[in-house]
Amino acid sequence: MTDLMEIEAEEYQDVGSLNHSIVQTRMAGFLLNDDRFTAMVELSLDVSQIDLSQFGVKAKEELKPDICLYPNSVGLRRRDVLRMPEMPLLAIEVVSPKQGIDDILAQFDAYFALEVKSCWLITPTLQIVTVYSQPDNFKTFDKMATEVIDDILDIRVPLQKIFN
Numbered sequence: 001m002t003d004l005m006e007i008e009a010e011e012y013q014d015v016g017s018l019n020h021s022i023v024q025t026r027m028a029g030f031l032l033n034d035d036r037f038t039a040m041v042e043l044s045l046d047v048s049q050i051d052l053s054q055f056g057v058k059a060k061e062e063l064k065p066d067i068c069l070y071p072n073s074v075g076l077r078r079r080d081v082l083r084m085p086e087m088p089l090l091a092i093e094v095v096s097p098k099q100g101i102d103d104i105l106a107q108f109d110a111y112f113a114l115e116v117k118s119c120w121l122i123t124p125t126l127q128i129v130t131v132y133s134q135p136d137n138f139k140t141f142d143k144m145a146t147e148v149i150d151d152i153l154d155i156r157v158p159l160q161k162i163f164n
Contacts, residue, residue, distance in 0.1 A: 019124035038071070039067060047110065055113070057107055067092035069088055129162065
């Protein structure tokens with residue numbers, strides 16, 4: 001019974017919200033306009049090649065970022081992929097009301113160990129985007145900034161495209 005309660009608690013924490021959904025959709029939509037990349041939402045990543053417990057992540061074989069960014073060479077396939085074996089260039093997590101930032105940062109540690117180039121943490125209620133180029137190397141963009149800048153992937157996103 002305890003295992004079922006833990007699964008239900010995890011599922012509840014991952015439930016999106018109005019702000020989460022709006023920001024996720026806007027961000028993915030903006031990234032779709034960049035011909036260099038293919039943006040995907042809620043894509044399951046196959047992370048079975050690494051022990052996630054070393055990062056304090058409860059998942060075992062897959063992680064599912066809110067948004068992933070791949071080179072534009074990745075597209076539809078004749079046979080669908082349930083868990084993507086190739087890691088994205090960018091993983092974006094949008095904080096929902098019941099989600100813990102420490103849990104997201106633990107996932108970022110795993111993403112970087114899996115050679116994801118950049119991770120973004122978007123906090124809708126505070127209108128903040130934090131761009132991580134390494135687990136302990138990040139820049140935060142708030143209302144005082146006009147755009148979010150990811151130097152690793154050469155991406156620039158006007159903040160009003162995310163929050164207004």
